[in-house]
Amino acid sequence: MDLLDPILVHHVVNSLGWRSLRPLQEEAIEPVLAGEDAVLLAPTAGGKTEAAAFPLLTRAQRQGWKGTGIVYVTPLKALLNNLHPRLETYTGWVGRTAGLWHGDIAATRRRRILAERPDLLLTTPESLEAMLVSANVDHRAFFSGLHSVVVDEVHAFAGDDRGWHLLAVLERLQKVAGRPVQRIGLSATVGNPRQLLDWLQGSGRGRRPGRVVAPGVTLPEPGSGGPSVSLPEGEPGAGSGGQSVSLAKGAPAPPPPGDVELDYVGSVANAATVIAALHRGEKRLVFCESRRTVEELGEQLRLRGVTTFLSHASLSTDERRRAEAAFAEARDCVIVSTSTLELGIDVGDLDRVIQLDAPATVASFLQRLGRTGRRPGTTRNCLFLALDDAGLLSAASLLLAWSHGWVEPVVPPPD
Known part of the structure; x- marks a missing residue:
């Protein structure tokens, strides 16, 4: 300093x-x-x-x-x-x-x-x-x-x-x-x-x-060709002590920190029922993999009397700002989003992250999991709610890769 x-x-x-x-x-x-x-x-x-x-x-x-x-x-x-x-x-x-x-x-x-x-x-x-x-x-x-x-x-x-x-x-x-x-x-x-x-x-x-x-x-050593990175202690997916783990080498992975659960609900309406009933009084951020699902889930939650904000790229400026303001001001609410709220935004008082089906990558999941557990005495958490069999399998395979500490390499598209 x-x-x-x-x-x-x-x-x-x-x-x-x-x-x-x-x-x-x-x-x-x-x-x-x-x-x-x-x-x-x-x-x-x-x-x-x-x-x-x-x-x-x-x-x-x-x-x-x-x-x-x-x-x-x-x-x-x-x-x-x-x-x-x-x-x-x-x-x-x-x-x-x-x-x-x-x-x-x-x-x-x-x-x-x-x-x-x-x-x-x-x-x-x-x-x-x-x-x-x-x-x-x-x-x-x-x-x-x-x-x-x-x-x-x-x-x-x-x-x-x-x-x-x-x-x-x-x-x-x-x-x-x-x-x-x-x-x-x-x-x-x-x-x-x-x-x-x-x-x-x-x-x-x-x-x-x-x-x-x-x-x-x-x-990884330069020229090793390995995409795996050993995460530091405290990073979601890291074992204690920052030990190096790699799926490719079949190394055993210590249990990663964080409260992560996977459940099957079968429909957006059932997901809304679960979200409305769980963790009342807390601020919950729900990630969906499409704008259509964001809109549908938002409608279902509002029908159940839940204070709900939406965030995706097609919303007007005013609607997006309302969602962003909810992070700083609201408490007992649900914010439903595509990946727009995945990156970097300060949500220090967020209580829960819920994921419908699965994101495309482990890296994306780590970003979303990292939205939680920032207050002293709290842990990082994520509840996966699968809408169908494909979503259940995708979430399970992603969590298996995460449990081994694996993160995808970033590969730029061909120029």
Whole structure:
């Protein structure tokens, strides 16, 4: 912590009440301050945002960065909305600013951002591209002070075509800035972080220094070809002591922490009956694998008198914001969502996670399981409710892989 800006250290201790930094936050300081590219890997709620933000703000202070020096990219607008107040607080501690730019931001606020050029800009790759091609944005002036880009939930980009779009936008930003731009990826669940770092570096691979920062994680040796990663103690799916386990090698897996159950209900209506009856008075987040199921379950829960919020990409801005506000304000309620609320969003007072059928990957399940168990004295938990035989088999096979500590590697699509 001694390497951080003293004003930041003062607020970490006195405003946040932290006696020390978490292991990832400590180990990330040196490479981030040195300007290295990095992938920062830690369990859900492991303090990854601060691990990137604190040393970057320290660099900005020491090197006198002017204008927008940091761009913070996430895959979801909901995650941006959630992060903005926190990063606005951190930048304010050192006399700097943070701005929020995405498709739901009003034109007046966008004009203010263009005029004031916040030190840290939170946005999506699509909004960045829109800025780069807009006749209303002097992108060369706006991004002339850019030094670093943080990509939150980087695994969510690398696994599909949005990742290639992100890399193309980052290459254009670097050209506009006229200097090498540091790239920092944040992730909680990935089986091949070294390959992910190589991917994130883009044209800088082999030319720029880069490292994976993952305290307590046993990484596969370079060239081993193994996708398995040993998770640190406390990560869902990790055995005690962070022991290395691998399905491919048939190693025995210690029981992973967390209260996880699987049950068969047979229909959305029956699932609604179970959810309405269980854990009354608590805040419950239910994940569904389609928007149609979200809508159907929401209707069934409301018919049973349950206070219910919905979240998926087709909802209006107002409806999405109501769902996000429920995390901070409501108590006895159910929030039904697709994967939109899986990533990174702070749900520190969430009591339960319920999953209809099964997500597509163990990594996705780990993200969802990690929404719970954040309060002292609570454990991570997830109740699987299978709607049919296929859902039951999918959930059972996923839980078998999870029990062995296995996480999929992130494989970018062919270019």
